[in-house]
Amino acid sequence: MTTPLTATRARQMRYYRLVTTILLALMTVLFVLTLSLGQSFTPPGDVIRVLLGEQVGGASFTVGQLRLPRAVFAVLAGLSFGLGGVAFQIMLRNPLASPDIIGISSGASAAAVFAIVVLSLKGPLVSLFAVIAGLAIALLVYALAFRKGAGRTRLILIGIGISAMLESTIAYILSQAPDWNLQEAQRWLTGSLNGAQLGQALPLLGALIVFGSLLLSRTRDLELLRLGDDAAAALGVQVGRTRLMVIIAAVGMIAIATASTGPIAFVAFLSGPIAARIVGPRGSLLIPAALLGATLVLVGDYAGQFLLPMRYPVGVVTGALGAPYLIYLIVRANRAGSGP
Amino acid sequence: MTAPDLHPPVRRSIAGRSNGLRSLWLAGLVALLAGLGALSVTTGSRDVAWADIVAALAGGRDTIGQAAVALRIPRTLLAMLAGSALGLAGAVMQGVTRNPLADPGILGVNTGASLAVAIGVAWFNIASADAYIWTAIAGAGLTAAFVYTIGSMGRGGATPLKLALAGVATSIAFSSLVTAVVLPRNDIAGGIRSWQMGGVGGATFERILPAMPFLAVGLAIGLLSARRLNSLALGDELAAGLGERVALARAVAALGAILLCGATTAVCGPIGFLGLVVPHLCRLLVGPDYRWLLPFSTLGGACLLLAADIAGRIVARPAELDVGIVTAFIGAPFFVWVVMQQRIREL
Numbered sequence: 001m002t003t004p005l006t007a008t009r010a011r012q013m014r015y016y017r018l019v020t021t022i023l024l025a026l027m028t029v030l031f032v033l034t035l036s037l038g039q040s041f042t043p044p045g046d047v048i049r050v051l052l053g054e055q056v057g058g059a060s061f062t063v064g065q066l067r068l069p070r071a072v073f074a075v076l077a078g079l080s081f082g083l084g085g086v087a088f089q090i091m092l093r094n095p096l097a098s099p100d101i102i103g104i105s106s107g108a109s110a111a112a113v114f115a116i117v118v119l120s121l122k123g124p125l126v127s128l129f130a131v132i133a134g135l136a137i138a139l140l141v142y143a144l145a146f147r148k149g150a151g152r153t154r155l156i157l158i159g160i161g162i163s164a165m166l167e168s169t170i171a172y173i174l175s176q177a178p179d180w181n182l183q184e185a186q187r188w189l190t191g192s193l194n195g196a197q198l199g200q201a202l203p204l205l206g207a208l209i210v211f212g213s214l215l216l217s218r219t220r221d222l223e224l225l226r227l228g229d230d231a232a233a234a235l236g237v238q239v240g241r242t243r244l245m246v247i248i249a250a251v252g253m254i255a256i257a258t259a260s261t262g263p264i265a266f267v268a269f270l271s272g273p274i275a276a277r278i279v280g281p282r283g284s285l286l287i288p289a290a291l292l293g294a295t296l297v298l299v300g301d302y303a304g305q306f307l308l309p310m311r312y313p314v315g316v317v318t319g320a321l322g323a324p325y326l327i328y329l330i331v332r333a334n335r336a337g338s339g340p
Numbered sequence: 341m342t343a344p345d346l347h348p349p350v351r352r353s354i355a356g357r358s359n360g361l362r363s364l365w366l367a368g369l370v371a372l373l374a375g376l377g378a379l380s381v382t383t384g385s386r387d388v389a390w391a392d393i394v395a396a397l398a399g400g401r402d403t404i405g406q407a408a409v410a411l412r413i414p415r416t417l418l419a420m421l422a423g424s425a426l427g428l429a430g431a432v433m434q435g436v437t438r439n440p441l442a443d444p445g446i447l448g449v450n451t452g453a454s455l456a457v458a459i460g461v462a463w464f465n466i467a468s469a470d471a472y473i474w475t476a477i478a479g480a481g482l483t484a485a486f487v488y489t490i491g492s493m494g495r496g497g498a499t500p501l502k503l504a505l506a507g508v509a510t511s512i513a514f515s516s517l518v519t520a521v522v523l524p525r526n527d528i529a530g531g532i533r534s535w536q537m538g539g540v541g542g543a544t545f546e547r548i549l550p551a552m553p554f555l556a557v558g559l560a561i562g563l564l565s566a567r568r569l570n571s572l573a574l575g576d577e578l579a580a581g582l583g584e585r586v587a588l589a590r591a592v593a594a595l596g597a598i599l600l601c602g603a604t605t606a607v608c609g610p611i612g613f614l615g616l617v618v619p620h621l622c623r624l625l626v627g628p629d630y631r632w633l634l635p636f637s638t639l640g641g642a643c644l645l646l647a648a649d650i651a652g653r654i655v656a657r658p659a660e661l662d663v664g665i666v667t668a669f670i671g672a673p674f675f676v677w678v679v680m681q682q683r684i685r686e687l
Binding site: 096100101144153154156157158160161162163164165167168169171172175176189190265266309310312315316318319320322323324326327330331 | 441445446490491493500501502504505506508509510512513514515516517519520523524533534536537612613659661662664665668669671672673675676679680
């Protein structure tokens with residue numbers, strides 16, 4: 001009796017590994033492609049030589065200075081948004097409970113804007129501000145929602161309310177900024193990779209490694225949380241503690257990414273459901289969702305830069321592309337009666 | 341805490357209040373509005389001497405002070421009109437959707453109007469005030485229908501959560517689209533950005549006048565739908581049993597709310613949360629009967645928006661806070677409070 005089950009399990013594992021590998025390959029190919037495509041074409045061979053540190057006439061500047069920082073930021077921010085977003089969705093068992101809808105991204109964004117415009121801070125201090133604010137908002141929403149016992153629905157609604165207030169704050173601070181300019185405003189409202197510099201990628205990478213490994217170490221507990229709080233508790237998961245750790249790790253990751261690229265619209269929200277469509281119940285969604293996040297940002301930024309009649313920041317593209325999918329998700333979830 | 345259990349008895353005792361007491365409250369609100377109106381004309385980011393205020397009211401425009409006061413008069417009028425429109429629209433929407441969280445901002449109706457106006461300005465070069473208003477109303481109406489359709493699909497109909505999520509999702513998407521439409525047009529970007537903040541500053545009679553017919557029709561439809569909303573509050577089946585044509589009643593009342601939201605948004609830009617806060621506060625005063633709730637929300641909305649505008653002028657002196665920011669800061673905590681009072685069904 002156990003044999004067919006084990007066989008099924010093995011088949012599922014094979015499928016899961018295959019899908020993850022394909023997603024990783026897809027992301028890598030896109031990464032290299034965005035380095036070689038642009039206003040002018042750079043052969044992939046030259047791209048690789050530049051990446052290895054060789055000086056290549058012409059390509060060193062376009063690839064090394066212009067395209068590489070963008071692509072690196074796209075991958076790091078995309079991984080962070082995808083991983084943090086799906087962690088929230090799994091924890092709250094609702095695809096719509098992603099950080100961009102419940103106010104965490106706008107909290108981090110508001111703090112970053114405040115730090116830059118009002119306090120004239122730069123670099124790591126801005127990230128620190130964003131992380132603290134993102135965590136504060138997350139814990140506030142969490143505390144308000146769970147004050148009277150179970151409140152996942154309430155959490156989403158409270159997050160929506162607080163998010164609206166924060167969006168107003170961002171708009172106001174930006175309108176007061178002395179050198180007010182639309183490009184800069186766009187970054188903090190929808191997210192953009194303009195002005196990415198390789199030197200600033202380190203905090204992003206550090207956060208991804210620290211918080212990402214924290215999240216991945218909780219993979220099993222998160223998977224069990226999908227069954228419901230009571231079932232997870234019966235299976236030995238410390239529900240409260242797991243939730244708190246997931247919140248800290250996911251928020252930390254998303255806030256630091258937001259502090260460097262702005263809240264790239266819908267990436268945190270979209271990656272999880274797409275991963276769920278592909279992977280299904282065969283394995284953890286964390287890694288596939290992270291890879292999909294990076295893929296989305298790479299594609300969105302390329303489309304925004306070169307495929308449209310004028311240059312749009314990546315957040316506008318992902319926002320406009322993500323909207324129909326979001327609405328489809330709501331419609332489908334409503335039809336099935338399974339939520340939201 | 342036992343707040344949800346305490347709620348019904350409290351509400352019943354208020355609803356049991358006599359009509360005389362309600363009339364007294366109504367008179368109090370009128371007096372409050374008059375007082376706020378006077379305050380709004382006399383205070384602002386510039387201190388003006390009493391003599392100048394009196395002279396300005398008499399038509400004088402000789403000193404800077406008198407000119408400042410003259411600017412405050414249409415502003416005060418617009419704040420009253422917009423506030424009463426949004427307060428009434430919120431109450432009607434809460435009745436139509438039978439949803440305590442219904443608000444033009446939460447449901448994405450304001451963003452829909454914004455997108456329509458942005459598209460109209462960027463692609464069709466609309467410039468006349470009338471065209472603005474028609475475009476905004478069309479955008480508001482389409483968005484409301486869209487959000488309501490999505491939010492009411494599936495089991496349980498339009499639950500607060502489903503409606504709010506559909507509204508927020510639509511808002512995020514439409515904001516991206518507004519950016520996409522506006523970004524290539526540097527010439528109009530600044531104007532649309534500042535309009536999107538939502539405010540009554542810089543109002544002139546010329547800007548208010550074109551919206552008046554729409555507001556008048558909207559107010560009339562809204563205020564006259566009290567009996568229908570009372571039937572709808574009993575639930576669709578009971579309302580139908582009482583001889584109400586449920587779909588028609590919904591559509592008519594919603595049309596009134598959309599006219600009010602669209603016209604207000606066209607003139608002031610999106611002002612959120614007012615439509616949420618005012619009806620809830622008024623319900624605490626007069627109970628759930630829409631025959632009282634609607635006029636109270638109309639007056640209460642005018643009072644609250646005017647108060648928010650005055651506060652915005654005083655708090656950030658010598659600059660001004662746009663009233664849309666002030667209402668967001670009053671409204672969001674209130675929204676959270678409403679959510680916490682509800683025993684929202686877990687799905």
